Amino acid sequence: MKLLQEQLDILEVLEENHQVTPKSIAEQLQLDEEDVSKHIKQLEQEGIIVSYPTLIDWSKIEGKEAIVAMVDVKVTPKRGVGFDEVAERIYRYPEVKSLYLMSGTYDLSVSVEGKSMKDIALFISEKLSTIESVVSTTTHFMLKKYKHDGVIMEGDKDDDRRMVITP
Amino acid sequence: MSKDYHKYLSTKAIELQPSGIRKFFDLAASMEGVISLGVGEPDFVTPWNIRDRSIAALSDGYTSYTANAGLLELREEISAYLKRRFNVFYQPENEVIVTVGASQALDLTFRTLLNPGDEVLIIEPAFVAYASLVSMAGGVPISIATYAENGFKVTPELMEAAITERTKAILLCSPNNPTGTCLNKEELAALAEVVEEHDLIVVSDEIYAELTYDQEFTSFASLPRMFERTITINGFSKGFAMTGWRLGFVAAPKEITSVMLKIYQHTTMCAPHMLQLGAIEALRDSTEQVEKMQKSYWRRRNLLVQSLNRIGLECHMPGGAFYVFPSIKKTGLTSEEFAENLLKEEKVAVVPGSAFGASGEGYIRCSYATSIEQLQEAVVRMERFLGRYVKK
Numbered sequence: 001m002k003l004l005q006e007q008l009d010i011l012e013v014l015e016e017n018h019q020v021t022p023k024s025i026a027e028q029l030q031l032d033e034e035d036v037s038k039h040i041k042q043l044e045q046e047g048i049i050v051s052y053p054t055l056i057d058w059s060k061i062e063g064k065e066a067i068v069a070m071v072d073v074k075v076t077p078k079r080g081v082g083f084d085e086v087a088e089r090i091y092r093y094p095e096v097k098s099l100y101l102m103s104g105t106y107d108l109s110v111s112v113e114g115k116s117m118k119d120i121a122l123f124i125s126e127k128l129s130t131i132e133s134v135v136s137t138t139t140h141f142m143l144k145k146y147k148h149d150g151v152i153m154e155g156d157k158d159d160d161r162r163m164v165i166t167p
Numbered sequence: 168m169s170k171d172y173h174k175y176l177s178t179k180a181i182e183l184q185p186s187g188i189r190k191f192f193d194l195a196a197s198m199e200g201v202i203s204l205g206v207g208e209p210d211f212v213t214p215w216n217i218r219d220r221s222i223a224a225l226s227d228g229y230t231s232y233t234a235n236a237g238l239l240e241l242r243e244e245i246s247a248y249l250k251r252r253f254n255v256f257y258q259p260e261n262e263v264i265v266t267v268g269a270s271q272a273l274d275l276t277f278r279t280l281l282n283p284g285d286e287v288l289i290i291e292p293a294f295v296a297y298a299s300l301v302s303m304a305g306g307v308p309i310s311i312a313t314y315a316e317n318g319f320k321v322t323p324e325l326m327e328a329a330i331t332e333r334t335k336a337i338l339l340c341s342p343n344n345p346t347g348t349c350l351n352k353e354e355l356a357a358l359a360e361v362v363e364e365h366d367l368i369v370v371s372d373e374i375y376a377e378l379t380y381d382q383e384f385t386s387f388a389s390l391p392r393m394f395e396r397t398i399t400i401n402g403f404s405k406g407f408a409m410t411g412w413r414l415g416f417v418a419a420p421k422e423i424t425s426v427m428l429k430i431y432q433h434t435t436m437c438a439p440h441m442l443q444l445g446a447i448e449a450l451r452d453s454t455e456q457v458e459k460m461q462k463s464y465w466r467r468r469n470l471l472v473q474s475l476n477r478i479g480l481e482c483h484m485p486g487g488a489f490y491v492f493p494s495i496k497k498t499g500l501t502s503e504e505f506a507e508n509l510l511k512e513e514k515v516a517v518v519p520g521s522a523f524g525a526s527g528e529g530y531i532r533c534s535y536a537t538s539i540e541q542l543q544e545a546v547v548r549m550e551r552f553l554g555r556y557v558k559k
Binding site: 012028029160167 | 186296539
């Protein structure tokens with residue numbers, strides 16, 4: 001699908017911060033406020049803007065720390081539906097935070113979130129590996145999240161170190 | 168008892184005008200919660216690949232001198248960059264000198280050009296250091312005032328009126344600090360005719376070239392017959408967000424650079440080796456990041472110009488750099504009073520236009536090299552401030 005330059009510009013602004021108002025977007029991009037709202041609505045309807053989540057570092061909150069595992073899953077694709085059917089069976093579980101089809105030595109990369117290692121072990125042994133087309137799983141526990149979706153978790157160290165007034 | 172040092176010091180140095188910005192810096196730096204629209208440098212930190220290259224260079228022991236004019240590899244990259252971006256070709260072997268910031272390139276230029284009493288035309292409002300650089304080199308700075316009605320553009324007529332028998336050069340800065348004004352190709356070509364007629368040299372400060380919006384940037388040396396009489400000054404500070412690296416360059420016909428190089432040998436030796444290596448990286452692999460920063464400034468310019476005009480601080484749409492230069496005449500305050508009161512009452516720092524020469528009086532310089540949120544908050548504060556000073 002081809003977009004107009006102004007639609008691309010709007011997406012760029014929203015990707016940085018989705019809380020920007022249509023008025024501010026219009027001022028920044030020299031567009032009409034109503035047109036901006038119209039474009040946003042259209043981009044939402046067409047599924048280009050999928051959702052507006054907020055990135056939260058739960059690991060900083062006592063009692064809210066989560067354990068995440070990246071699971072490499074090998075599967076036998078099914079005639080007619082390929083990987084899509086098994087992928088859907090897996091991603092419908094709320095424990096699954098992301099799922100990608102990969103090239104290479106395994107097929108699906110699944111990230112699973114739980115409250116404890118036991119939770120995750122249980123999910124993998126009871127739910128994931130019992131799906132009939134799943135051939136094998138390899139589990140890697142995540143130790144620390146440094147960067148997520150382009151955002152540095154520990155805050156950017158590139159603070160403003162400029163003097164207040166310079167020529 | 169304090170000693171009288173006057174007799175030990177040079178009269179010329181004593182008589183130099185201090186930068187008009189200093190006073191506000193001291194005041195603003197002592198306050199908390201200040202939103203600064205007074206910063207003349209990018210709010211981006213240098214792109215990581217450039218920083219990483221210089222870190223590696225330092226680890227690998229690149230701590231020696233380089234050739235006076237800079238690493239040949241860097242000069243080759245500069246030459247290729249100027250050709251690629253602005254369609255001007257300088258021989259990397261003998262027409263490019265890497266300097267410690269564009270400021271040093273300017274200093275070097277005037278020391279190379281001027282005999283005592285030679286006049287240099289400076290378009291006002293102008294960068295704070297221009298006149299002093301000319302004076303220190305023994306020249307006489309001659310101001311050409313420009314006006315908001317004409318978008319602060321210098322015209323052939325204004326130029327003609329300032330030319331005398333002693334005029335040797337004209338210093339152009341487009342896009343301009345502090346007005347943001349950018350001259351297009353036709354406007355520059357019209358000036359070129361006057362330059363040719365009076366046999367002048369053009370010193371073209373193109374440090375903001377990468378930050379040109381709405382139109383193509385024109386490098387003065389790319390105009391017909393202008394290469395031979397142009398000294399091009401540029402650098403990494405603004406476009407590549409590398410102000411603190413102090414890396415610039417000067418490019419000119421070899422008959423000029425060869426004389427410059429003698430002065431440079433004796434004053435500086437060369438720019439720092441490990442930083443020059445970072446600059447090579449900047450020219451090879453930063454196009455995308457430079458464009459991203461440029462677009463970000465463009466968005467903020469649009470927002471700020473629209474907001475300032477809405478609250479009654481009239482300004483033209485600047486074609487480049489990251490400055491807006493609105494009129495504050497309706498407040499009845501001088502630009503210094505305006506800046507001082509605004510800082511004290513609303514904690515917004517701007518630079519009074521008078522710091523950029525007499526023709527800057529009645530204006531303030533607002534830099535939009537700060538976050539959108541800060542810009543919006545600054546506008547709210549300025550609107551409140553205006554409410555108290557502008558009679559309905």
